[in-house]
Amino acid sequence: xxxxxxxxxxxxxxxxxxxxxxxxxxxxxxxxxxxxxxxxxxxxxxxxxxxxxxxxxxxxxxxxxxxxxxxxxxxxxxxxxxxxxxxxxxxxxxxxxxxxxxxxxxxxxxxxxxxxxxxxxxxxxxxxxxxxxxxxxxxxxxxxxxxxxxxxxxxxxxxxxxxxxxxxxxxxxxxxxxxxxxxxxxxxxxxxxxxxxxxxxxxxxxxxxxxxxxxxxxxxxxxxxxxxxxxxxxxxxxxxxxxxxxxxxxxxxxxxxxxxxxxxxxxxxxxxxxxxxxxxxxxxxxxxxxxxxxxxxxxxxxxxxxxxxxxxxxxxxxxxxxxxxxxxxxxxxxxxxxxxxxxxxxxxxxxxxxxxxxxxxxxxxxxxxxxxxxxxxxxxxxxxxxxxxxxxxxxx
Numbered sequence: 540x541x542x543x544x545x546x547x548x549x550x551x552x553x554x555x556x557x558x559x560x561x562x563x564x565x566x567x568x569x570x571x572x573x574x575x576x577x578x579x580x581x582x583x584x585x586x587x588x589x590x591x592x593x594x595x596x597x598x599x600x601x602x603x604x605x606x607x608x609x610x611x612x613x614x615x616x617x618x619x620x621x622x623x624x625x626x627x628x629x630x631x632x633x634x635x636x637x638x639x640x641x642x643x644x645x646x647x648x649x650x651x652x653x654x655x656x657x658x659x660x661x662x663x664x665x666x667x668x669x670x671x672x673x674x675x676x677x678x679x680x681x682x683x684x685x686x687x688x689x690x691x692x693x694x695x696x697x698x699x700x701x702x703x704x705x706x707x708x709x710x711x712x713x714x715x716x717x718x719x720x721x722x723x724x725x726x727x728x729x730x731x732x733x734x735x736x737x738x739x740x741x742x743x744x745x746x747x748x749x750x751x752x753x754x755x756x757x758x759x760x761x762x763x764x765x766x767x768x769x770x771x772x773x774x775x776x777x778x779x780x781x782x783x784x785x786x787x788x789x790x791x792x793x794x795x796x797x798x799x800x801x802x803x804x805x806x807x808x809x810x811x812x813x814x815x816x817x818x819x820x821x822x823x824x825x826x827x828x829x830x831x832x833x834x835x836x837x838x839x840x841x842x843x844x845x846x847x848x849x850x851x852x853x854x855x856x857x858x859x860x861x862x863x864x865x866x867x868x869x870x871x872x873x874x875x876x877x878x879x880x881x882x883x884x885x886x887x888x889x890x891x892x893x894x895x896x897x898x899x900x901x902x903x904x905x906x907x908x909x910x911x912x913x914x915x916x917x918x919x920x921x922x923x924x925x926x927x928x929x930x931x932x933x934x935x
Contacts, residue, residue: 563681570677570903574887578897584928586916587887587897589725589870593921595789596836603826615821617813619647619797623828627797630831637769643802646809647824649816650794651755651783656682657815658751658779658798659717661807663688667716672702674726674904676753679719688716692906700727704738711742717749723756723765723867726904726915730866736766740774749804750774755783755796758840760867761848769799776801779808784827787837789919793823844869844918847925851918854929869919872901876912878935883910890914894931 574587618624624641632638639645648654655678663669663686670691671679683690693710696703707718720739722731731739743750752768768778779800785791800808830836848865855862861874879886883900891897901913918925 562685566681570899574891574897574899577888577891581891581895583891583895583897584924584931585897586918586920586928587899589917589919590791591789591919592924593789596830599788599790599826599830599836602829603822606822606825606829609825611821611825613821615647615818615824617818618642618809619645619819620821620824620828623647623824623831626828626831627799630834630837631767631769631799633834635767635770637775639769639799640802644805645797645799646805646812647819648781648796648798648812649819650785651753651781651796652678653794653816654779654781654796654798655679655719655751655753656685657811658781658800658808659683659686659688660815661811662749662804663716666714668712668714669716670707670710670718670748672707672718672720673906673909674700674901675719676721676725677904680906689714690906691715694905694909695724695727695729697909697911700724700729702731702735702739704742707739708742711746711748715746715748717751718743719751719753720768721753723754723760725756725868726870726899726901727872728863728865728868728870730760730763731766732763733766736768736771736774740771743777744773748777750778752778752780754780755786756868757782758787758837759844759869761841761845762866765867777804779804787840788827788830793820795819795823795827847918847920847922850922851916851925851929854925855932858933859935860932863913869917871916871918872913873916874911874913883912883914884908886912887914894935896928896931 571588578585624645628641665687667688669683680690768774783796859877863872883902898914
């Protein structure tokens with residue numbers, strides 16, 4: 540074949556895109572994206588995806604603006620600005636009684652999801668098992684798989700969503716590398732008690748399991764103190780504790796979080812962090828460091844969200860939706876059994892299309908789609924948003 544013929548043949552051929560095997564063949568579009576798109580399509584009030592529709596404190600914006608205009612616009616240190624790490628060390632010590640070394644035990648991350656994934660990549664080897672307690676946030680299992688581990692799914696007690704320590708004990712094996720715990724819990728809004736944290740500590744004491752403690756809703760515990768893993772000597776010694784400025788300060792789009800851990804674990808964490816993120820945006824860090832010198836904003840958060848919880852629950856009290864307990868987070872779960880025989884997923888489609896309110900099916904947080912006729916609403920919304928949704932939900 541001469542060169543002219545070859546060029547003509549190539550010109551007639553469609554460009555070919557090589558498609559390698561998927562790292563996540565079972566993963567599609569998340570339920571949050573699906574329901575938010577449906578809310579936009581139908582004009583439904585979006586109580587599905589978990590973010591506020593109100594603004595943060597203008598003083599926080601002013602702090603970031605000062606940082607930008609003051610020249611804090613180049614790379615931050617890999618571990619985060621020293622000023623923010625020092626503020627976080629003081630905050631955790633005041634809140635939970637444990638002092639983390641800001642130089643070796645605290646890292647600023649690009650949000651909590653990145654922190655959890657980085658922790659998994661840092662400690663999980665191929666063949667290792669990681670226990671997840673279902674229902675669980677949808678990034679956990681893909682993160683385990685991407686780290687080369689095997690997820691071991693253990694259900695929380697249906698209905699109450701409390702930890703079942705008998706089943707957790709049965710799931711532990713010599714291959715268990717880590718367990719991911721989440722309190723206050725998304726999606727169920729349960730908060731682990733001190734006794735439950737002590738049970739976890741005792742259960743793990745003879746093992747080599749590491750704890751990844753997702754505490755992004757730490758300042759949204761309504762009926763008692765949030766029991767951080769950092770409060771417990773033996774748990775803290777084996778834990779990555781993850782928190783989120785986005786959740787705490789109503790700036791989820793900034794994607795800034797924190798992880799604390801003993802120095803030996805943090806050293807491994809930073810080895811991964813420096814190559815998948817390196818550092819987090821500098822002006823946000825500087826603004827947060829300045830703003831958080833005053834603890835009032837986060838110490839006032841439980842009362843702020845308790846008022847929204849009570850407003851939303853009062854509005855649903857006369858409806859046919861049965862309220863489940865809401866001990867923390869900004870989520871309210873309801874049993875839909877008295878309203879519909881539809882599956883949770885079909886009910887959420889019907890609710891958005893027919894009654895103009897978007898919710899999330901609890902089944903989306905289970906690997907096997909376990910259906911309990913429970914759906915989740917987010918009440919981190921302006922009062923007028925909640926009022927519009929309640930007016931529609933009261934007609935069910």
